Amino acid sequence: METLWQDLRYGFRMLARNPGFTAVAVLTLALGIGANTAIFSVVNAVLLRPLPYEEPERLVMVWNELTKEGLPQLWFSEPELIDYRQRQQSFEGMAAFSGGGGNLTGRGEPLRVTAANVSANFFPLLRVDAFLGRTFTPEEDTPGNDRVIVLEHGFWQRRFGGDPAIIGETVSLSDNPNTVIGVMPSGFTFPDGTVDLWTPLAIDTADPNGRGSHYLRVLARLKSGVTFEQASADMHNIAKQMEQDYPDYYRPDRAWNTYLIPLHESEVGEVRSALLVLLGAVGFVLLIACTNVANLLLARAAVREKEVAIRAALGAGRLRIVRQLLTESVLLALLGGSGGLLLAMWGTDGLVLLSPAGLPRLNEIAVNEWVLGFTLLVSVIAGVLFGLVPALHASRPDLHNTLKEGGRSAAGAGHHRLRGLLVVSEVALTPPGVSSWRNCRPTRPTFRSVISRATTAIPLRATSGRWG
Amino acid sequence: MMNASAQPLIRLEGLTKVFYTDEVETHALAGIHLELRQGEYVAIAGPSGCGKSTLLSLLGLLDSPTEGGYWLNEKPVAELSLAERTRIRNQEIGFIFQNFNLIGDLSVFENVELPLTYRGMAAAERRERVGEALDKVGMGHRAKHLPSQLSGGQQQRVAVARALVGRPLILLADEPTGNLDSKNGEAVMELLRELHQDGATVCMVTHDTRYAKHAERAIHLFDGRIVEETKAGEAVEVG
Numbered sequence: 001m002e003t004l005w006q007d008l009r010y011g012f013r014m015l016a017r018n019p020g021f022t023a024v025a026v027l028t029l030a031l032g033i034g035a036n037t038a039i040f041s042v043v044n045a046v047l048l049r050p051l052p053y054e055e056p057e058r059l060v061m062v063w064n065e066l067t068k069e070g071l072p073q074l075w076f077s078e079p080e081l082i083d084y085r086q087r088q089q090s091f092e093g094m095a096a097f098s099g100g101g102g103n104l105t106g107r108g109e110p111l112r113v114t115a116a117n118v119s120a121n122f123f124p125l126l127r128v129d130a131f132l133g134r135t136f137t138p139e140e141d142t143p144g145n146d147r148v149i150v151l152e153h154g155f156w157q158r159r160f161g162g163d164p165a166i167i168g169e170t171v172s173l174s175d176n177p178n179t180v181i182g183v184m185p186s187g188f189t190f191p192d193g194t195v196d197l198w199t200p201l202a203i204d205t206a207d208p209n210g211r212g213s214h215y216l217r218v219l220a221r222l223k224s225g226v227t228f229e230q231a232s233a234d235m236h237n238i239a240k241q242m243e244q245d246y247p248d249y250y251r252p253d254r255a256w257n258t259y260l261i262p263l264h265e266s267e268v269g270e271v272r273s274a275l276l277v278l279l280g281a282v283g284f285v286l287l288i289a290c291t292n293v294a295n296l297l298l299a300r301a302a303v304r305e306k307e308v309a310i311r312a313a314l315g316a317g318r319l320r321i322v323r324q325l326l327t328e329s330v331l332l333a334l335l336g337g338s339g340g341l342l343l344a345m346w347g348t349d350g351l352v353l354l355s356p357a358g359l360p361r362l363n364e365i366a367v368n369e370w371v372l373g374f375t376l377l378v379s380v381i382a383g384v385l386f387g388l389v390p391a392l393h394a395s396r397p398d399l400h401n402t403l404k405e406g407g408r409s410a411a412g413a414g415h416h417r418l419r420g421l422l423v424v425s426e427v428a429l430t431p432p433g434v435s436s437w438r439n440c441r442p443t444r445p446t447f448r449s450v451i452s453r454a455t456t457a458i459p460l461r462a463t464s465g466r467w468g
Numbered sequence: 469m470m471n472a473s474a475q476p477l478i479r480l481e482g483l484t485k486v487f488y489t490d491e492v493e494t495h496a497l498a499g500i501h502l503e504l505r506q507g508e509y510v511a512i513a514g515p516s517g518c519g520k521s522t523l524l525s526l527l528g529l530l531d532s533p534t535e536g537g538y539w540l541n542e543k544p545v546a547e548l549s550l551a552e553r554t555r556i557r558n559q560e561i562g563f564i565f566q567n568f569n570l571i572g573d574l575s576v577f578e579n580v581e582l583p584l585t586y587r588g589m590a591a592a593e594r595r596e597r598v599g600e601a602l603d604k605v606g607m608g609h610r611a612k613h614l615p616s617q618l619s620g621g622q623q624q625r626v627a628v629a630r631a632l633v634g635r636p637l638i639l640l641a642d643e644p645t646g647n648l649d650s651k652n653g654e655a656v657m658e659l660l661r662e663l664h665q666d667g668a669t670v671c672m673v674t675h676d677t678r679y680a681k682h683a684e685r686a687i688h689l690f691d692g693r694i695v696e697e698t699k700a701g702e703a704v705e706v707g
Contacts, residue, residue: 317550
């Protein structure tokens with residue numbers, strides 16, 4: 001521990017005495033580590049962190065398919081929702097939602113808003129309560145009683161200045177008076193970040209739309225003790241019953257089936273590959289930065305050859321010298337990591353601003369303790385990575401020649417070969433094509449963009465949907 | 469002055485060193501036979517390029533011979549591992565170089581402390597030993613200074629302190645006065661003589677016959693061979 005402290009002290013002193021070298025190396029590393037930290041903060045929020053709901057692993061999206069028609073993702077129609085709700089035994093409940101919206105008037109200029117029409121059990125299934133007021137009652141989820149709205153937190157702040165007195169106030173949505181009954185907590189934007197408010201779905205169960213009008217996305221929560229596989233089998237069985245009960249709609253030659261996708265997979269599945277490719281690309285950027293700093297260290301190793309030789313002559317073993325030099329390089333990397341963290345904090349805000357439409361969980365992107373841990377880990381690994389080769393090279397000095405009066409400090413052939421190798425590595429590491437941030441968009445349309453389609457009756461041979 | 473021990477501390481038999489650069493062979497040392505006893509003060513003298521420093525490097529385990537045998541404290545050096553050679557350099561040998569070879573970024577205290585640090589000695593004992601060594605060379609008052617803030621003579625005194633702080637079996641001094649004026653040179657020679665009188669074994673390389681006379685015995689090299697050995701007050705032709 002004491003020797004580590006000595007190495008750290010000496011490392012700081014060496015860096016302070018060589019401000020030019022230190023500044024270039026720290027800046028190079030800060031750019032590499034900062035890019036990795038910024039992209040990791042996105043990967044962490046989008047891919048790695050569990051969804052911000054209670055027991056999110058029990059939440060699934062329910063999809064239909066007509067495999068022989070080439071339709072792998074079909075939404076539900078109202079009669080299908082009613083049938084499946086009655087027959088299923090695996091879920092605590094099945095909530096439905098669809099796209100909606102209209103012109104909002106009252107308190108300020110008229111505004112085009114994006115709404116999600118949701119069943120009354122939508123919020124309870126997600127286990128999310130209102131921040132102010134309440135969510136919908138089953139009574140409000142029926143035709144004629146559905147003139148109520150719940151506001152998204154950000155929209156409430158922007159449109160109503162965060163005024164709590166909005167609860168109970170009437171606003172006009174597409175010329176119909178609606179009472180504001182609640183405001184959801186900050187960060188809750190399900191099904192995606194474009195939602196401004198929620199309204200009741202209000203299906204007329206006594207007189208539902210046609211069976212071929214598929215416009216409902218269905219969310220369900222597994223009952224406690226029911227596995228994903230058991231629920232999938234349950235859905236498959238119901239689909240078979242549907243073929244028997246409604247042979248005109250679900251002809252066996254069209255292969256009607258119903259299946260589940262975990263909500264997390266459904267939310268982020270489409271951007272997973274693009275984000276991982278992007279993370280890999282910035283990983284290469286960091287490797288290039290490490291190669292550059294390794295080259296700088298090798299150049300400096302020639303200057304420090306005498307010092308290392310003195311230490312070796314006085315009894316420093318090779319391991320001791322390597323450890324000291326690695327301590328210095330890790331220290332350098334930690335300084336670079338600190339700079340990178342600052343860059344990432346700004347960069348993350350920029351990434352959110354420039355994010356492609358429809359990127360899920362944008363509001364969860366933040367530099368948090370996981371990102372800090374990642375930066376620390378990457379910094380230490382980078383320090384070892386760029387420090388090891390120069391340290392191993394420097395730890396074998398030619399003592400006799402180096403310690404002589406006017407002893408050579410010029411680098412040997414091996415030194416030049418090593419630097420040449422690093423330059424070649426750097427060229428080899430340059431990724432041929434870097435996936436851009438703007439390419440990380442889901443292939444499915446955003447909530448806002450499906451409003452027009454969602455309000456149109458879709459025949460049984462419907463297109464594949466957006467949300468899962 | 470202590471009498472030299474009967475057992476040789478260093479024994480060289482047929483020691484040869486050849487340097488290979490590109491296709492050129494340079495015979496730096498050829499067939500060196502030599503014995504150094506504990507408590508002796510030996511000078512290795514000769515003109516520039518005669519192989520003095522190469523011999524000292526071999527004695528200090530800074531380099532390895534091409535041929536021949538080297539026994540240090542009756543142990544064959546050829547059989548030592550790299551780690552064992554490093555340990556011996558740290559614990560049994562003290563080096564004094566012509567160009568001081570102090571580390572510029574370390575203070576005087578830290579420079580002298582370095583061999584003890586590598587030995588894993590406790591901090592309190594290190595402080596005590598470094599203080600003693602610096603006082604012995606009259607540099608205790610400059611402990612916090614950097615080498616660049618000292619004169620050449622003061623830097624060499626610090627180097628001497630660093631060499632003796634570990635209480636080595638032998639002090640190897642390579643032209644210790646080479647970068648000093650005559651006054652500082654004499655002062656360093658006086659310091660070595662005092663250390664020898666206190667019991668240290670000293671082997672010093674010098675091209676200056678005035679300083680060689682400070683030793684009890686002088687080995688004269690020419691073209692990599694021992695050509696003459698003189699003891700205080702006599703001259704013995706070799707070969």
